[in-house]
Amino acid sequence: MASISSFPAISSPPISLRKAFFPTWSTSHLQNRFCRLSVSCRYADAGVRDEFNSNAIDVVADIKTERVVVLGGSGFVGSAICKAAISKGIEVISLSRSGRPTFPSPWVDQVTWIPGDVFYVNWDEVLIGATAVVSTLGGFGSEEQMRRINGEANVVAVNAAKEYGIPKFILISVHDYNLPSFLISSGYFSGKRKAESEVLSKYPRSGVVLRPAFIYGKRRVDGFEIPLDLIGEPLERILRATENLTKPLSSLPASDLLLAPPVSVDDVAYAAINAISDDDFFGVFTIEQIKEAAKTRV
Incomplete structure (x- = not known):
């Protein structure tokens, strides 16, 4: 040089x-x-x-040359993303209402945990110096609650990131399961799609939308560990082994409720983290594309 x-x-x-x-x-x-x-x-x-x-x-x-803000970093998917980022030497800030998780783990000590709500947070304390934002925000409840947390909360986050000049935004969304339109219009899916539109509009060449189906792994709930991988992992293997037989059924409405392969939480996490450093990653990623994006992990 x-x-x-x-x-x-x-x-x-x-x-x-x-x-x-x-x-x-x-x-x-x-x-x-x-x-x-x-x-x-x-x-x-x-x-x-x-x-x-x-x-x-x-x-x-x-x-560290990357600094990622994970929204909902103390949750099931969010904590996996934080852990994956730490493993790659990325500085991590998590913003979630619950703040720091209670379970002990070496990587937890390396994350900056900020308790707060995206609707009321002081973004100066969260976004300054960040190179990417990953949002895992989402949840179930009444129609109004689902539209607010799946849609409006993410829209607020996308606009804040854009205002602060953050170059990348990664949204963890959801597979549509080939559902009929009247179900897609529910608060959960309509909220997710509204968030997707905001990401792709504000970040047309650097925004990433991951659409996994059922996500499996070891999930912690109220201090207990639920081994979702005991269901998801064998189911994923069975569906992939029989996909040539079930492919003719894929055009049927809601068929993917049974036929969409589950996705490992680690695959979702590494796909999100790899999207941060790879400028060729942008747009909507399907289940298969998520698994492919995760393969570049080191």
């Missing part, structure tokens, strides 16, 4: 330059972006170094 004889200190870029090119970005935005442009940097514990070695810039980086 050619040496650069003169470059503004990252800790204090000219105000005019910052306003002109990074109107909503903080210093941490610039630090992250600079390191992602194949330039290694060293940041002292007390702050950023104010000078470069004039002979070389290939010094060791002490900061």
Whole structure:
């Protein structure tokens, strides 16, 4: 790499330059972006170094080059995404109403847990310096509640991320199960589709929508671990082994309620994390595409 004889200190870029090119970005935005442009940097514990070695810039980086915000990070899918991100050396911030999960695990200590609600949170405390947002927000309840949590909450998050200049947004949505239109119009599915439309509209070349079917894995509920993988894993193998026989049935309304293969929570998590660093990942990902995207895990 050619040496650069003169470059503004990252800790204090000219105000005019910052306003002109990074109107909503903080210093941490610039630090992250600079390191992602194949330039290694060293940041002292007390702050950023104010000078470069004039002979070389290939010094060791002490900061993570990605910073992901996981909405609903303490939930079943959200915690798997946080864990996968930590395993790849990504800095993780979780925003959820319950805050830090109660179960002990080494990776839990490496996540910044912020308790809060997307409708009322101070986004300055959550999004500054982030390079991606992953939303696992969703749930069941009355029609009004489902439209609010599956749709409106995600729309608020997408618009906040866009306003703060976050380059990537990944939404965990749901497979449509080949349901008839009158069922798709229910609060759960209509909320999810509204959120999808917002992601694809605001992030046409970098937004990712994952549509898994039934997600299996070890799920914690009220301190107990429910081994959903004991059902989901063998069912997935059976459905994949018989897919040539069942394919003629796939055109029947609601057939995917029985025929859509379950998806491992780890596959969903790694597909989401791989989407952060791969610029070729954007658009809607089906069940098969989620599994393929997860294969690039290291």
